[in-house]
Amino acid sequence: MPTTKGLEGVVATTSSVSSIIDGVLTYRGYNIDDLAEKSTFEEVVYLLWNDKLPTQTELDAFKKQLLEEMVVPKEIFDQIKALPLKNVHPMAVLRTAVSTLGVFDSEADEMTEEANKRKAVRLQAKLPTIVAGFTRIRDGKEPVAPRSDLSFAANFLYMLFDREPNEIEVEAFNKALILHADHELNASTFTARVAVATLSDIYSGITAAVCALKGPLHGGANERVMKMLTEIGSEDKIEPFLENAFANKEKIMGFGHRVYKNGDPRAKHLREMSRQLTQISGEPKWYNMSVKMDEIVTKEKGLRPNVDFYSASVYHSLGIPHDIFTPIFAVSRVSGWLAHILEQYANNRLIRPRAEYVGPDKQEYVAIEDRK
Numbered sequence: 001m002p003t004t005k006g007l008e009g010v011v012a013t014t015s016s017v018s019s020i021i022d023g024v025l026t027y028r029g030y031n032i033d034d035l036a037e038k039s040t041f042e043e044v045v046y047l048l049w050n051d052k053l054p055t056q057t058e059l060d061a062f063k064k065q066l067l068e069e070m071v072v073p074k075e076i077f078d079q080i081k082a083l084p085l086k087n088v089h090p091m092a093v094l095r096t097a098v099s100t101l102g103v104f105d106s107e108a109d110e111m112t113e114e115a116n117k118r119k120a121v122r123l124q125a126k127l128p129t130i131v132a133g134f135t136r137i138r139d140g141k142e143p144v145a146p147r148s149d150l151s152f153a154a155n156f157l158y159m160l161f162d163r164e165p166n167e168i169e170v171e172a173f174n175k176a177l178i179l180h181a182d183h184e185l186n187a188s189t190f191t192a193r194v195a196v197a198t199l200s201d202i203y204s205g206i207t208a209a210v211c212a213l214k215g216p217l218h219g220g221a222n223e224r225v226m227k228m229l230t231e232i233g234s235e236d237k238i239e240p241f242l243e244n245a246f247a248n249k250e251k252i253m254g255f256g257h258r259v260y261k262n263g264d265p266r267a268k269h270l271r272e273m274s275r276q277l278t279q280i281s282g283e284p285k286w287y288n289m290s291v292k293m294d295e296i297v298t299k300e301k302g303l304r305p306n307v308d309f310y311s312a313s314v315y316h317s318l319g320i321p322h323d324i325f326t327p328i329f330a331v332s333r334v335s336g337w338l339a340h341i342l343e344q345y346a347n348n349r350l351i352r353p354r355a356e357y358v359g360p361d362k363q364e365y366v367a368i369e370d371r372k
């Protein structure tokens, strides 16, 4: 049986949610460049779940459903308040909170398509409330309730900062959400599909996906990009930092990709957003440092920035705490996870590959008293 380390190049399923073909990313056949420039996050979520762009009436109804489901049970915040928040990563809190959400949903194990769609709306709507609420709770503040007159992107920033965000902030955040919404069979989406292919419930699938996104080789890289830039501190220290990292064969966070070898099509949007937002925030150095790193790593290693690289300085410029970057990724990507979960349920078969056994053979059982 041939094996492929990390399942590279293995086609594990068919899907009509998103595609990466010749370096071009599409959601349901729509180029990500068009969606990033012209669409809203709510419209993109509708597209991912329904295989078509909504009419105005459909979009209005969908936005209303999301807004109605944004409030989370009080017990979720009570549970968060009881956690040792000073020493815990926000992704661990999110993992716990998503699992607890399932406990409070009386339909959690109802497996009809209609019930699963209702749960999808609940999860999509409640994740931003949880992430923003947690961030405030650990700062000793109370969560801010969502507002019914704000968009999805604006509501998140409003709940996080307890002030109405301006147009530039909303536009940037909306675009970032669109760019992170789905990405074919990435590790967290595959994890979600494996979990629900056992016919486990949707909350189990999303909890499993959050676990996979947390790691630094996947969604956890965006937080580490900002840590790296902060530690380097200034443009003149980039060259020595990279020389040292290359010599020690260290991974540079935010570079490289399993599928894209000639560049991630989302990065150019985030790079431009980083340029604009770092200027507005009065800290152009994060953009200048990022561009210099990009040039050197591309030239020396042939590695291009992925979605996590420029998103770091984008989120930093919006005033978002660095350890909330990956939970924000989840706030967006839950839309893609849910689209894939619904697709998996609709045409399910247990996902169970094989392993090539490379351990010892024909071992003799030795009684415990005779073992050395």
Ligand SMILES: CC(=O)SCCNC(=O)CCNC(=O)[C@H](O)C(C)(C)COP(=O)(O)OP(=O)(O)OC[C@H]1O[C@@H](n2cnc3c(N)ncnc32)[C@H](O)[C@@H]1OP(=O)(O)O
Pocket: 006, 216, 217, 218, 219, 221, 249, 250, 251, 252, 253, 254, 255, 256, 257, 258, 259, 303, 306, 307, 308
């Ligand atoms: C949303 C997302 O998940 S995007 C990815 C976010 N993750 C990161 O940014 C973390 C940094 N990047 C990486 O670790 C990798 O590029 C991954 C995990 C994204 C892809 O991994 P793989 O497809 O397994 O690539 P692989 O590790 O085989 O890389 C091929 C070569 O490039 C090197 N390489 C890949 N990425 C990097 C990097 N960021 N820095 C330095 N070297 C790298 C590898 O060490 C390897 O070198 P070798 O052939 O000398 O051993």
Ligand SMILES: O=C([O-])CC(=O)C(=O)O
Pocket: 182, 183, 185, 186, 187, 218, 258, 259, 306, 307
């Ligand atoms: O597809 C991947 O392997 C990782 C990625 O870029 C994403 O999940 O957005």
